[in-house]
Amino acid sequence: MKIAVLGTGEVGQRLATKLATLGHEVTMGSRTADNAEARQWAADNGGAHGTFADAAGAAELVVNATGGLVSLAVLEAAGADSLRGKVLIDVSNALDFSDGFPPRVVTPDGGSLAEQLQKAFPETRIVKTLNTMNNTVMVEPSRVPGHHNVFLSGNDEHAKAEVAALLRSFGWASTQITDLGDLSSARATELLMPLWLRLYGVLGPVDFNISVVAA
């Protein structure tokens, strides 16, 4: 599949590399056409690179791996025409560190970043997922032993099914993928980040994740 990964940071690099390894035609998108990280990633991984608009325009599926505080601006740069009708996987978190640690989770209009993006791009099929864990775990869930979870939120059932299939190709078992409901449920997973950061403080730089255990 032709996939655009928007964002050249650690999360974007990790997802883009995994997707390329799985045989997808990946274009890494960034603000400028000559971004050094994107160019290097493309050279190292047999991928392509370009502006956000170039990457999204050529893709069948788009991954938002930019920082949550700039995601709306990034999608506006990509443009509604490039995003129309496409599945967009939103893995971003909007964390404001301006007052230090712990950061504040920015909740646009009292909701979630994912809903803010959906409102701005109503014809894009946004699915929030993978935003509750370290990027190493996103693409290699077996790094954490036993049962643990990845969550899905979105308004389009077909889009969620497509994203779940992609997650399975990453190594997630169906029993680990929990569909929380429509996109408003992204509020719940975006608000998990403060706990993740505290657990990181307690556990240190090890792979970990949240598991839902039911009787």
Added chain:
Amino acid sequence: MKIAVLGTGEVGQRLATKLATLGHEVTMGSRTADNAEARQWAADNGGAHGTFADAAGAAELVVNATGGLVSLAVLEAAGADSLRGKVLIDVSNALDFSDGFPPRVVTPDGGSLAEQLQKAFPETRIVKTLNTMNNTVMVEPSRVPGHHNVFLSGNDEHAKAEVAALLRSFGWASTQITDLGDLSSARATELLMPLWLRLYGVLGPVDFNISVVAA
């Protein structure tokens, strides 16, 4: 130990009953001295009941099991003199359902309810815990199979150790009790409630909890 449980709702009843079963002298506190639920609970469980001030004043340890939106007023009714120097276990969550579901988590001053209470009662040793699960699981963790977690947040290490011992008497293993740090870490667990509510929507009325799984 002499323990005051403030609040006559389901959470308060559950905790008060467990504590009485374990041999503690429990007083259920409520707004008025003649609260029907508190009187009934006391009659059924060999406990006492009284106003918030009566209950807290006589207690060595206080449990705040009131709704988070009224907790500050409840502690003010109990009075600083009744709370001074005591460990206060805060299990409350401040959820505003005025705009329907999902509720908004109220975060006073951008922080947590627990910190708001601590600021108002600086000489009380507040420990936030048990606020991330159903009340059935709070007092009987074995209802959920295998590993799952309860979190501790507080500024006073001795108070946290005392609360951890109480949790162990409820059936929590030491390996299940995760100390997240000072009371500002209560922000992380208070923000878990939206996920809990979504999971309740998915799983239905079964006992479940969050587990932290690390490599």
